[in-house]
Amino acid sequence: DTGVSQDPRHKITKRGQNVTFRCDPISEHNRLYWYRQTLGQGPEFLTYFQNEAQLEKSRLLSDRFSAERPKGSFSTLEIQRTEQGDSAMYLCASSDPPRASGSLETQYFGPGTRLLVL
Amino acid sequence: AQSVTQLDSQVPVFEEAPVELRCNYSSSVSVYLFWYVQYPNQGLQLLLKYLSGSTLVKGINGFEAEFNKSQTSFHLRKPSVHISDTAEYFCAVSEPGGGNKLTFGTGTQLKVEL
Secondary structure, three states: OOOEEEEEEEEEEEEOOEEEEEEEEEOOOOEEEEEEEOOOOOEEEEEEEEEEEEEEEEOOOOOOEEEOOOOOOOOEEOOOOOOOHHHHHEEEEOOOOOOOOOOOOOOEEEEOEEEEOO | OOEEEEOOEEEEEEEOOOEEEEOOEEEOOEEEEEEEOOOOOOOOEEEEEOOOOOOOOEEEEEEEEEEEEOOOOOOEEOOOOOOOHOOOEEEEEOOOOOOOOOOOOEEEEEEEEE
């Protein structure tokens, strides 16, 4: 178990550029979540996948954001035409699906990708 | 919609002293409750979680939390802190059937001093 990994760890870009982040979940986990954490705040949910299906998207995920998980393994989060307000830590987490209705599996978080938009 | 309030943004405490980090939540349904810790430049690590059953939950690193339904609280405690406990602590909730997505509070910075 190598844990959840994210790449890159840091990204500096100029306003208007596109950026893409990658998340590799724990290998046997089929749920994958993306969160965003701005300075002084807790993480906020963006979207999640079960296998390759994107099951929910937050209203925080504007049209400039797109997430994919094409083979049900790693996921990418792309931000187009970045704005200064996109500067944040982008966190990925993975988990098993609930084993039964009403149950819950622990989400394991990666180290995050810190984005700075100049 | 669910929400989490962590009233204390910073808590300074001397080493070996006890500490309590406060968390209150609101939700129209039953919730699952969590405490995560975030060390500098690292991701979030689960300390403990409450799903059901005993209201006193024990976690890693000597931490424990008590679920109080009437007060809608889930305060985190440790009887004796160490320098290594210095970190940001986040309380979070999740509603059953809601994709298990987490709603976090704004965090409490615990600073342990000698």
